[in-house]
Amino acid sequence: MEEGVPCKTPAAKLTPPVKKSQDMHDERSKLVNEYACRVLELLGMGHRLFVPRLLATSKEDLLQADFEGALKFFRVQLPKRYRAEENARRLMEQACNIKVPTKKLKKYEKEYQTMRESQLQQEDPMDRYKRENRRLQEASMRLEQENDDLAHELVTSKIALRNDLDQAEDKADVLNKELLLTKQKLVETEEEKRKQEEETAQLKEVFRKQLEKAESEIKKTTAIIADYKQICSQLSTRLEKQQAASKDELEVVKGKVMACKHCSEIFSKEGTLKLPSLSMDNKGIETDDEKDALKKQLREMELELAQTKLQLVEAKCKIQELEHQRGALMNEIQAAKNSWFSKTLNSIKTATGTQPPQQPQQPLPPKEGST
Template sequence: SCGVKVPTKKLKKFEKEYQTLRESQLQQEDPIDRYQRENRRLQEATMRLEQENDDLAHELVTSKIALRNDLDQQVEDKADVLNKELLSTKQCLVETEEEKRRQEEETAQLKEVFRRELEKAELEIKKTAAIITEYKQICSQLSTRLEKQQAATKEELDAVRSKVLSCENCRDLFSPAGLQATSPGRQKTSTEPRDEEKDGLKEQLRELELELAQTKLQLVEAKCRIQELEHQRGVLMNEIQATKNSWLSKTLGSLKSSGGPGLAEPPPVPLSPQDAP
């Protein structure tokens, strides 16, 4: 543009004059020519609209095809992702079932081992209790026997003492003066039978003292054996409890790591009063 400003009033005036001139030309023009021109204009507009329609239809078809391809690709991608997730889930399920089966087998083995160890421990406890009972009976018998032997020895000693005191020669012989006067090298006299009797009584006394000492030794050994067995029983009970706690800890730890349900703790082994430490 030339940059000339035209007033609005003049523009309206020019427009009005153009419209008037145009109407005058149209009135002067042949109607056939005018209709033909209008017809051509309409045909051109129709062709233009048809072309636009074709272009829009082509664009629509192209858009649909592109959208369908895009959707198909998205569906395929989503299907691939879902298939991969499904395969991964199946693999995880198989591994979980395998782990569960392994845990069940391990738990069953642990239960069986614990049951065998428990039965073995119970048998050992019963054997130990029976041995302790037997040794207690032996100790009781030995104590009774010792008391009887002590009483019998005392009676025999009293009898020997009475015999010695009732014999004048023996009484003099066993007195302090007689013991000092007696020597190994003195000659045999007519009292040799009495000497043999005294020797026999002394030998019998020594045998009784030896038997009494052996009985006391057996009693002490039996008491020591009872204490040793009671100590072994206490150690065995501690080992049973430690094995039980270890099995429970291992089982609960395995079940927690695999996410399985917990197992109830097995009841403690009932002990009779004589088995209790």
């Protein structure tokens, strides 16, 4: 290791001066001697730490050996054992774990200071100054290197921080824009929600009125249908009674016709006319009169029966028409319910942007009344 020229203040970059080979050899020899003295000094100071641990770890070997064996152990076996790095490290750990009393430490410190002072007094001041100068130069170079490293690290950190700051500012701008858009959308959504609530309230009121109206119409229609059904049942009962009475009268007439000698010759048991075989004038006249009377009575009965059937058919048609109207009203009410709910739900979902609007449900076709 080369020495530098002593100077008061270290330069920024030191370059060792050019010296002769003899001087460099002398200085190198002095350095070697100095380091050797330091190593021996450390070993001399450490005998208080290492020797007790060496004796403790080698106790069994020393007790088994004689005096010559103990000397050989210290000279050959012990150095050979601690050439291995693991054993040397273990020895150092054991030596460092020894607890030395404070009084002994102060005593050792005092002895070391005394020895250093005596060495400094015996040492040449020129050598001491050179060594001190070399140490200061090394410290200066180390500090300059550390300063360069710190400056480079500072510049790198500033660049990284500036990049991070730019990214954070860009991100903050983007977030601010998104926040403004979100606030605007929120205001629009609240306004749309208010409008939808107003429309919903109006639709509810309209639906309530229509529902009340439809319910009242259904009640009226139901009452009318019940009345017509009652009328139809009465007409049916009346028709049945008239048919039974007509049948009885017809049987009576048939009985009388069959009982009459002249009539039995004109009509058969089924009520059909027979061609008369006699052509007398008096019989023909009586037969024509009776025939006309019977035909007139039969036409009256048929006319009354036809009127009764016509009334029954008209009542049934009216009932079917009312049932058809009732079914149409029910379908309209159901369609109004479905359409109102679907429109309200779709408008709310469209305003909030959660679901695309759907087509309203088509009303069901009205049921046809049973004939």
